[in-house]
Amino acid sequence: MFHWLEQRPFFFAVMLFLTVAFAGFIEIIPDFAKASQPVVGKKPSTILQLAGRQVYIKDSCNACHSQLIRPFKAETDRYGMYSLSGEYAYDRPFLWGSKRTGPDLHRVGNYRTTEWHENHMMDPAAVVPGSIMPKYPHMFTNLADIATAYANASTQKAVFGTPYDQKGMPKLGTWKEAKAQALADAKKIASEMKNQQVKDMVAAGKVPEIVALIAYLNSLK
Amino acid sequence: MKKMVIGGIILIVVLMAATFFMAGDAFQGDDYINALTMLGALAIISITIATALKYVNQIKNDTATGELADENWDGIGEFKNPIPSGWGIIFIGTIIWMLWYFFIGYPTNQFSQIGQYNDEVNEYNSKFKDKWKNPSKETLEAMGESTFLVQCSPCHGVDAEGIDGKAQDLTHRISKKQVLYTIKHGQHYLNYAMGAMPPLMAQGADAEAIATYVAGGLKGEAPAAFATCASCHGPDGKGMNGMAPNLKEYDETLVKHVLENGKKGSIGTMPSFKGRLNETQQKAVAAFLSSIKAE
Numbered sequence: 001m002f003h004w005l006e007q008r009p010f011f012f013a014v015m016l017f018l019t020v021a022f023a024g025f026i027e028i029i030p031d032f033a034k035a036s037q038p039v040v041g042k043k044p045s046t047i048l049q050l051a052g053r054q055v056y057i058k059d060s061c062n063a064c065h066s067q068l069i070r071p072f073k074a075e076t077d078r079y080g081m082y083s084l085s086g087e088y089a090y091d092r093p094f095l096w097g098s099k100r101t102g103p104d105l106h107r108v109g110n111y112r113t114t115e116w117h118e119n120h121m122m123d124p125a126a127v128v129p130g131s132i133m134p135k136y137p138h139m140f141t142n143l144a145d146i147a148t149a150y151a152n153a154s155t156q157k158a159v160f161g162t163p164y165d166q167k168g169m170p171k172l173g174t175w176k177e178a179k180a181q182a183l184a185d186a187k188k189i190a191s192e193m194k195n196q197q198v199k200d201m202v203a204a205g206k207v208p209e210i211v212a213l214i215a216y217l218n219s220l221k
Numbered sequence: 222m223k224k225m226v227i228g229g230i231i232l233i234v235v236l237m238a239a240t241f242f243m244a245g246d247a248f249q250g251d252d253y254i255n256a257l258t259m260l261g262a263l264a265i266i267s268i269t270i271a272t273a274l275k276y277v278n279q280i281k282n283d284t285a286t287g288e289l290a291d292e293n294w295d296g297i298g299e300f301k302n303p304i305p306s307g308w309g310i311i312f313i314g315t316i317i318w319m320l321w322y323f324f325i326g327y328p329t330n331q332f333s334q335i336g337q338y339n340d341e342v343n344e345y346n347s348k349f350k351d352k353w354k355n356p357s358k359e360t361l362e363a364m365g366e367s368t369f370l371v372q373c374s375p376c377h378g379v380d381a382e383g384i385d386g387k388a389q390d391l392t393h394r395i396s397k398k399q400v401l402y403t404i405k406h407g408q409h410y411l412n413y414a415m416g417a418m419p420p421l422m423a424q425g426a427d428a429e430a431i432a433t434y435v436a437g438g439l440k441g442e443a444p445a446a447f448a449t450c451a452s453c454h455g456p457d458g459k460g461m462n463g464m465a466p467n468l469k470e471y472d473e474t475l476v477k478h479v480l481e482n483g484k485k486g487s488i489g490t491m492p493s494f495k496g497r498l499n500e501t502q503q504k505a506v507a508a509f510l511s512s513i514k515a516e
Contacts, residue, residue, distance in 0.1 A: 003290075003292065071334055071335055071337075071338035072338065072341070073338070073341050073342050073345055076338075076342075077497075078371065080497070082335075082338065110492060111372075111492050111494065111497070112375075112376075112492070113376075113489060113490045113491070113492055114489075114490070115387070115489040115490065116375070116376055116387075119384075119387050126384070127375065127376075127384060127387070128375055129379055192489070192490070
């Protein structure tokens with residue numbers, strides 16, 4: 001048999017290549033089919049939540065807070081159920097973070113409330129003694145960028161096929177509709193808040209950053 | 222030949238001596254892993270040199286024999302000898318092992334991160350159950366305090382006083398304002414066996430009287446209007462053995478119901494802590510709360 005092979009070098013080289021490549025094929029090809037599937041019931045962020053997400057990114061929350069609960073008992077005791085890859089299916093970009101100076105926030109919506117975030121963002125040390133988190137009073141006056149959030153969502157829908165406007169999913173619609181929806185969501189958040197200045201701004205049709213951020217944090221479940 | 226063997230033995234001794242000189246203290250102390258590693262090093266030295274000697278000897282003295290194959294390449298021929306039987310056995314063994322590993326070994330023994338997590342949790346939970354089967358009051362209070370500091374203090378404050386009204390002051394049961402609010406709005410979050418409390422069971426001066434009496438810790442003569450409350454909360458306000466919320470203090474049932482269902486009241490919203498604390502920890506939090514009660 002080997003004498004026969006040794007006399008046909010080209011055939012031998014092709015067979016050798018196929019033999020070696022086989023291991024590569026069975027390792028690589030299944031990964032193409034296993035693209036990240038959203039977990040059942042996962043919805044993309046609404047416009048207001050996306051605006052809050054932009055605030056989260058702008059103020060570098062992800063530099064100190066992770067959004068990834070690892071499957072260890074110590075972590076699940078404190079933060080809740082471990083994270084699944086399908087939960088990040090609509091995150092663009094993902095905000096896993098790489099260092100925990102503060103606690104993980106992946107399910108912070110389960111155990112903190114609007115009122116708590118309001119008190120905490122104004123002065124963290126007043127709520128959590130010894131906290132080194134800086135104060136973020138500017139979020140109570142700066143306006144959230146709803147227009148960019150709408151552009152962001154529209155782009156994700158057009159380019160990545162994020163399922164906005166589908167049955168049971170958040171509605172995008174036209175810019176006018178989206179703006180009205182975001183304001184309605186903001187009014188709901190503001191009604192649970194205590195800060196009169198924020199309430200007045202929302203009533204006047206403006207959305208401060210803190211409202212958008214709280215909407216985003218409450219959506220982390 | 223003799224010279225080579227003697228040279229080999231000298232080399233072995235020199236290498237062993239050098240190893241012992243550099244790392245001989247591995248045999249001292251009671252850590253047997255270090256000693257084992259040293260023994261391994263000594264074995265490697267002797268096996269390597271003995272094998273090298275064998276093959277050098279073979280190169281020097283052996284001659285090839287057997288039937289020549291027909292082909293030759295530029296005068297270089299090839300014997301038709303079969304492969305050594307040891308190699309053959311290992312080769313076939315590898316193929317059999319490959320089939321086993323491909324179809325049985327890998328699929329049935331795959332490492333699972335989530336499986337490891339589940340094992341960890343189950344082991345911890347059963348240990349926890351065994352260890353705190355009959356906890357004493359002191360144990361429960363200590364456990365309750367540490368649980369409180371991790372899970373509850375971010376809102377209720379480390380002193381449990383509610384951070385200047387931002388959350389419920391857990392050293393007191395209920396304030397007059399809260400009683401009035403609950404009478405006005407009812408309460409349907411706690412899922413007690415008695416059901417939801419309807420709004421506006423009492424009004425005006427009656428509500429005021431009830432609020433003053435309940436906020437004062439149900440001391441002295443109950444106002445006549447309290448009879449409305451007593452039909453569910455009991456004449457002593459203690460909730461008829463867990464059928465309705467205890468108005469006098471935070472008992473186990475009340476703590477459990479609030480943790481499971483969350484709550485919405487005059488201060489704001491408390492999220493549900495369902496599944497975050499186990500039963501012993503809920504009891505512990507209740508024990509801790511009754512230990513810090515302000516008189």
